[in-house]
Amino acid sequence: MNNNLKHYDIIIAGSGFSGTITALALHNSGFNICIVEKGKHPRFAIGESSTPIADMILRSLSQKYNLPWLSDFSRYGSWQQSHPEVVCGIKRGFSYFKHHPEKEFSTNANHDNELLVAASVNDTMSDTNWLRSDVDSFLVNKVKEYDIDYFDCTEITGAIRENKKWFFDIQREENAMCISGNFFIDATGSGKLVDKLFSVQSVTAGFLTNSFAVFSHVEDLPRWTDILHSKNIPTEEYPYDPDNSALHHVLDEGWIWVLRFNNNRTSWGFTLNGDNSTLYKMSASDIWNVMKNKYPDIKDLLNKVSISSQPGTIVHTGRLQRKLGKCFGDGWIAMPHTFGFVDPLFSSGIAWSLAGIERILEIVCNNRSFDAPLYEQLKDYEQMIFSEIGLIDMLIAGCYQSMRHFPLFNAWSMLYFTFTIMYEQRRLKNLPVKCFLEADKAEVQNMIQTTYKEILNLTTQKTISKQDIKVFTDKIRDRIQPYNIAGLLQPSSKNMYHHTVAML
Numbered sequence: 470m471n472n473n474l475k476h477y478d479i480i481i482a483g484s485g486f487s488g489t490i491t492a493l494a495l496h497n498s499g500f501n502i503c504i505v506e507k508g509k510h511p512r513f514a515i516g517e518s519s520t521p522i523a524d525m526i527l528r529s530l531s532q533k534y535n536l537p538w539l540s541d542f543s544r545y546g547s548w549q550q551s552h553p554e555v556v557c558g559i560k561r562g563f564s565y566f567k568h569h570p571e572k573e574f575s576t577n578a579n580h581d582n583e584l585l586v587a588a589s590v591n592d593t594m595s596d597t598n599w600l601r602s603d604v605d606s607f608l609v610n611k612v613k614e615y616d617i618d619y620f621d622c623t624e625i626t627g628a629i630r631e632n633k634k635w636f637f638d639i640q641r642e643e644n645a646m647c648i649s650g651n652f653f654i655d656a657t658g659s660g661k662l663v664d665k666l667f668s669v670q671s672v673t674a675g676f677l678t679n680s681f682a683v684f685s686h687v688e689d690l691p692r693w694t695d696i697l698h699s700k701n702i703p704t705e706e707y708p709y710d711p712d713n714s715a716l717h718h719v720l721d722e723g724w725i726w727v728l729r730f731n732n733n734r735t736s737w738g739f740t741l742n743g744d745n746s747t748l749y750k751m752s753a754s755d756i757w758n759v760m761k762n763k764y765p766d767i768k769d770l771l772n773k774v775s776i777s778s779q780p781g782t783i784v785h786t787g788r789l790q791r792k793l794g795k796c797f798g799d800g801w802i803a804m805p806h807t808f809g810f811v812d813p814l815f816s817s818g819i820a821w822s823l824a825g826i827e828r829i830l831e832i833v834c835n836n837r838s839f840d841a842p843l844y845e846q847l848k849d850y851e852q853m854i855f856s857e858i859g860l861i862d863m864l865i866a867g868c869y870q871s872m873r874h875f876p877l878f879n880a881w882s883m884l885y886f887t888f889t890i891m892y893e894q895r896r897l898k899n900l901p902v903k904c905f906l907e908a909d910k911a912e913v914q915n916m917i918q919t920t921y922k923e924i925l926n927l928t929t930q931k932t933i934s935k936q937d938i939k940v941f942t943d944k945i946r947d948r949i950q951p952y953n954i955a956g957l958l959q960p961s962s963k964n965m966y967h968h969t970v971a972m973l
Contacts, residue, residue, distance in 0.1 A: 722760070
């Protein structure tokens with residue numbers, strides 16, 4: 470090997486927010502860091518919806534690793550005050566509206582076709598929707614400010630492990646180079662590099678969820694509240710304006726995400742059940758038009774939009790679900806979003822990634838010599854991450870089972886909000902947290918697995934009666950009662966929850 474090659478403590482592949490925040494924290498912890506990025510910024514990316522958990526972790530990372538500016542991005546108010554040039558949107562909570570094929574949206578005084586779950590008390594304290602091209606570019610510029618070595622337009626073409634060091638062949642434009650490092654972190658958000666370097670493949674087998682997405686960014690999307698008002702549907706009981714939230718239109722075939730930014734751009738995506746092979750085989754534009762024309766109010770929304778210059782097209786994914794066979798090895802680890810993905814429902818992606826950053830930083834900072842104890846801690850990390858993706862998968866699969874029956878969907882989704890409350894409360898009380906959404910807790914696993922069997926049995930019946938729905942809802946209400954500090958599923962709430970967490 471070339472003795473003059475540059476050596477690093479840690480080499481990170483990928484410069485999305487996970488790779489850059491990890492690099493900045495490790496740099497401030499005394500490590501010599503390098504980031505290798507195959508593409509360049511700014512670039513289009515999705516994975517845009519933050520949550521209270523994500524914001525709590527951002528503030529914790531900011532304080533622990535001396536990144537004071539990072540905390541500004543944990544609330545809409547401080548973001549706008551400190552960096553208004555970095556585009557984001559207000560996300561006051563989660564909003565769901567059930568649509569039926571060929572029918573205009575309708576509801577009643579009990580909001581039977583609506584569910585609004587607030588996560589903040591006002592706009593200033595609100596979560597955010599991240600315009601990822603802006604956020605990721607900002608963080609890459611911070612990496613450069615901190616004098617962290619950063620190679621963009623650079624591909625890792627090969628890797629050799631010798632004498633407890635990695636030696637990577639990299640290709641940057643016309644220049645072939647070699648760099649070495651003691652430890653390697655894959656933050657690329659895809660399993661392709663791990664497969665190429667370490668022959669660890671991503672698989673879709675074993676998932677309960679089967680979905681795909683057709684999405685883009687659009688301009689000039691009408692506000693949903695304006696359409697509601699045009700139908701004389703009252704919104705006075707809403708805890709917030711649903712256009713300032715993670716807005717979900719629930720369909721029979723799946724659901725739509727609508728995430729607004731404060732520059733007239735909106736992230737719009739159809740996320741559809743992959744069991745519908747007829748839809749899946751269509752082109753992106755055909756799916757977009759078929760779904761638009763099937764639901765009158767969706768048609769009213771989309772008829773007035775244009776596709777944004779980024780990405781400039783409508784994207785059709787393959788099956789969304791994937792996970793690596795393993796997420797660590799001798800001298801390397803994969804971040805959660807590299808390890809696997811389920812579905813964007815519940816906006817768990819940013820929070821799960823940040824939770825992974827937090828744990829990997831702790832592991833590495835406690836094992837600076839990269840010796841034997843590191844292996845056991847990485848093994849523990851792998852066990853946690855498999856538990857977490859299993860829990861996320863079951864939570865989302867239950868939603869797809871119940872989307873045709875909104876009262877069931879409503880009741881089932883309360884399991885997710887309960888698990889987030891449990892996790893948030895532990896963090897607020899400064900209690901140790903091991904797994905994302907408390908996936909390691911026996912009571913969580915028992916609750917989710919028992920209830921999933923019940924919803925499967927219920928949704929495979931020929932008919933589902935009001936009594937069936939009441940019995941199912943009552944069971945969930947009883948199960949979540951010990952942790953339910955937000956009044957979830959209380960009839961008096963009428964599906965409108967004004968604040969589900971403590972002041973964050």
